[in-house]
Amino acid sequence: MLKENLIMAWDNIKNSKMRSFLTSLGIVIGVAAVIALITIVQSATGEMMSQFESLGTDKITVTATGNPLKSGLNSSDLKTLEGLDNVAGVAPSVTMTGSAGRQGILLDEVSILGKNEKFFEADTTEIMQGRKLSALDMDGNTYVCVIDQDIAQSMFANEDALEQRIMVNGQGYTVVGVRDTESTSDIMAGMNTSSSADGTVIIPYRNALALSGASSYSSVDIYFENTDLSDQTIADVEAALDAAFNYKDNSYSILNLGSLLDMMNTMSTLLSALLAGIASIALVVGGIGIMNMMLVSVTERTKEIGLRKALGADPLQIQVLFIIEALALSLAGGVIGIVLGLGISVVATMLIGTEFAVSWGAIGLGAGFSIAVGLIFGWTPAKKASSLKPIDALRTD
Amino acid sequence: MSEILSMKQIVKEYQMGDEISTVLKGIDLNVNSGEFLAILGPSGSGKSTLMNIIGCLDTPTSGEYLLSGREIANQDEKALAHIRRKEIGFIFQSFYLLSRQTALKNVELPLVYSGADKKIRREMAADLLKKVGLEEKINHLPRQLSGGQQQRVAIARALINNPTILLADEPTGALDQKTGHQVMELFHQLNSEGRTIIMITHDVNLAKQAKRVVRILDGNLLEEVV
Numbered sequence: 001m002l003k004e005n006l007i008m009a010w011d012n013i014k015n016s017k018m019r020s021f022l023t024s025l026g027i028v029i030g031v032a033a034v035i036a037l038i039t040i041v042q043s044a045t046g047e048m049m050s051q052f053e054s055l056g057t058d059k060i061t062v063t064a065t066g067n068p069l070k071s072g073l074n075s076s077d078l079k080t081l082e083g084l085d086n087v088a089g090v091a092p093s094v095t096m097t098g099s100a101g102r103q104g105i106l107l108d109e110v111s112i113l114g115k116n117e118k119f120f121e122a123d124t125t126e127i128m129q130g131r132k133l134s135a136l137d138m139d140g141n142t143y144v145c146v147i148d149q150d151i152a153q154s155m156f157a158n159e160d161a162l163e164q165r166i167m168v169n170g171q172g173y174t175v176v177g178v179r180d181t182e183s184t185s186d187i188m189a190g191m192n193t194s195s196s197a198d199g200t201v202i203i204p205y206r207n208a209l210a211l212s213g214a215s216s217y218s219s220v221d222i223y224f225e226n227t228d229l230s231d232q233t234i235a236d237v238e239a240a241l242d243a244a245f246n247y248k249d250n251s252y253s254i255l256n257l258g259s260l261l262d263m264m265n266t267m268s269t270l271l272s273a274l275l276a277g278i279a280s281i282a283l284v285v286g287g288i289g290i291m292n293m294m295l296v297s298v299t300e301r302t303k304e305i306g307l308r309k310a311l312g313a314d315p316l317q318i319q320v321l322f323i324i325e326a327l328a329l330s331l332a333g334g335v336i337g338i339v340l341g342l343g344i345s346v347v348a349t350m351l352i353g354t355e356f357a358v359s360w361g362a363i364g365l366g367a368g369f370s371i372a373v374g375l376i377f378g379w380t381p382a383k384k385a386s387s388l389k390p391i392d393a394l395r396t397d
Numbered sequence: 398m399s400e401i402l403s404m405k406q407i408v409k410e411y412q413m414g415d416e417i418s419t420v421l422k423g424i425d426l427n428v429n430s431g432e433f434l435a436i437l438g439p440s441g442s443g444k445s446t447l448m449n450i451i452g453c454l455d456t457p458t459s460g461e462y463l464l465s466g467r468e469i470a471n472q473d474e475k476a477l478a479h480i481r482r483k484e485i486g487f488i489f490q491s492f493y494l495l496s497r498q499t500a501l502k503n504v505e506l507p508l509v510y511s512g513a514d515k516k517i518r519r520e521m522a523a524d525l526l527k528k529v530g531l532e533e534k535i536n537h538l539p540r541q542l543s544g545g546q547q548q549r550v551a552i553a554r555a556l557i558n559n560p561t562i563l564l565a566d567e568p569t570g571a572l573d574q575k576t577g578h579q580v581m582e583l584f585h586q587l588n589s590e591g592r593t594i595i596m597i598t599h600d601v602n603l604a605k606q607a608k609r610v611v612r613i614l615d616g617n618l619l620e621e622v623v
């Protein structure tokens with residue numbers, strides 16, 4: 001019976017190709033728009049998000065702006081933070097711009113970063129040669145550094161940089177490692193490490209503090225053991241910082257990438273939903289088109305319906321026939337719409353320069369929408385057809 | 398002989414604006430299983446109207462109609478569809494074939510709704526088309542057939558469900574004398590196999606071939622003595 005109905009539905013669609021095509025067009029456009037918009041939004045935000053994620057969601061960054069009585073965080077504050085529950089490590093960060101030189105080469109726009117071993121433990125950027133800075137380098141009297149690929153290139157060209165001495169702001173340092181250059185196209189570059197024109201040198205944080213002339217740290221990364229507990233840990237950190245700054249307001253701020261990411265996620269979902277909502281107006285219009293076509297079809301085929309009933313078709317069988325026809329129209333439109341929508345997404349993501357990712361959710365939504373539209377808007381005409389009295393239907397012309 | 402159909406005081410009125418025209422004014426009719434009944438009457442007298450009520454396509458304004466012991470007024474649409482499918486073979490005055498379907502498909506149609514297997518449908522439809530002399534035309538569309546051939550397709554379609562009652566509204570109206578006779582022969586054969594046949598006709602000679610003849614006049618049914 002179902003197969004018969006499918007064949008009959010197909011026959012009818014075939015018999016009015018142009019009309020069926022135009023009717024489905026609304027669905028095609030609606031589904032294509034939904035798919036394209038969702039896919040584009042998701043590809044674009046997905047890329048942004050994965051960049052965020054690569055910066056680490058298992059840490060927060062405390063920026064101490066200080067107050068007149070206390071300018072920043074000192075070593076004992078760091079100890080306190082380190083001692084909190086769920087804190088895996090504390091990495092103060094000193095950032096300045098200075099010079100680096102060697103044998104007649106002077107780079108005067110070098111980003112000098114003071115970091116500790118905790119930073120390197122969490123760091124995902126590749127060490128190309130040599131080693132990271134370790135806890136043993138942190139006594140304040142060890143003059144070793146990790147330079148990035150840019151500086152290695154400008155200073156050593158093809159020479160081996162390891163164990164060579166360079167001058168950092170006039171102080172001699174031994175190169176123990178070469179770190180890959182963080183890509184500057186990275187949208188978040190500079191949030192964590194300020195990248196300067198000539199490159200980056202990382203030295204032990206105490207040395208950097210002394211070099212900068214400051215007496216306390218203004219930026220500290222705090223790494224978590226378990227991100228599920230971050231809320232509690234952040235509260236603990238806040239309590240500790242409040243105490244450290246003697247409960248003076250506005251002495252510090254906390255950047256929480258994890259919560260920022262959550263927010264972005266929510267926003268991207270909202271944006272997708274909003275766009276999909278706008279696009280589904282096209283689907284509703286398409287659905288009305290289908291309903292219109294089905295109503296016309298019922299009117300045109302009243303006699304046929306009457307005959308089918310006279311020959312023993314019960315109301316349900318007639319209803320199913322017309323619903324299947326409506327479904328076939330909307331599903332065909334849906335499938336074409338999905339293909340078209342994906343095509344548009346591929347082109348659009350190429351133009352924006354983000355990576356194209358098939359969104360199965362969007363495809364499911366498109367398919368689901370077209371089925372729903374077929375059912376909802378096919379229902380009334382099918383019901384109308386099924387409730388015709390056989391003799392009245394037969395007598396019309 | 399068992400009674401297959403019984404009508405009591407069947408009235409059919411049509412409302413045309415403010416006017417009510419009464420086409421059937423209280424028809425009493427009993428038909429036994431295996432009868433061959435002819436209905437005579439002038440054009441517009443209500444023969445088709447009565448036939449449509451008998452075939453459960455239409456409902457009377459008032460009166461009681463029992464078919465195979467069931468009160469038709471009490472049946473819902475689904476049950477009526479079932480009765481039309483299982484018990485009634487209807488040959489319409491204007492053949493009502495699906496114009497986009499071949500003769501074979503048209504004949505198959507009632508079986509589609511009783512859920513018969515496609516292969517069986519094919520075979521039975523082809524058999525019946527052969528029986529009405531159209532074995533060479535099974536793949537023709539209705540418009541590729543003459544009026545008489547279309548009528549025979551309609552007859553084949555009415556027979557495919559093996560109905561207990563065959564209702565024929567002027568089955569020979571579009572046929573020449575020779576094919577008309579063939580159809581009548583077919584009816585006699587079906588009747589002798591035990592099928593109940595009710596046939597509307599204008600032709601008194603054809604009516605005489607039936608075992609029983611009734612006449613509709615002014616909305617009333619009169620028994621003819623054959």
Ligand SMILES: Nc1ncnc2c1ncn2[C@@H]1O[C@H](COP(=O)(O)OP(=O)(O)OP(=O)(O)O)[C@@H](O)[C@H]1O
Binds near residue numbers: 411439442
């Ligand atoms: N739906 C309707 N609305 C109003 N009047 C109708 C309707 N159907 C039939 N009639 C009227 O009922 C009367 C009987 O019609 P019917 O078709 O039963 O006649 P008939 O005896 O079969 O005639 P014929 O021999 O020409 O086929 C006619 O006068 C017709 O106008």
Ligand SMILES: [Mg+2]
Binds near residue numbers: 444445
């Ligand atoms: Mg008539």
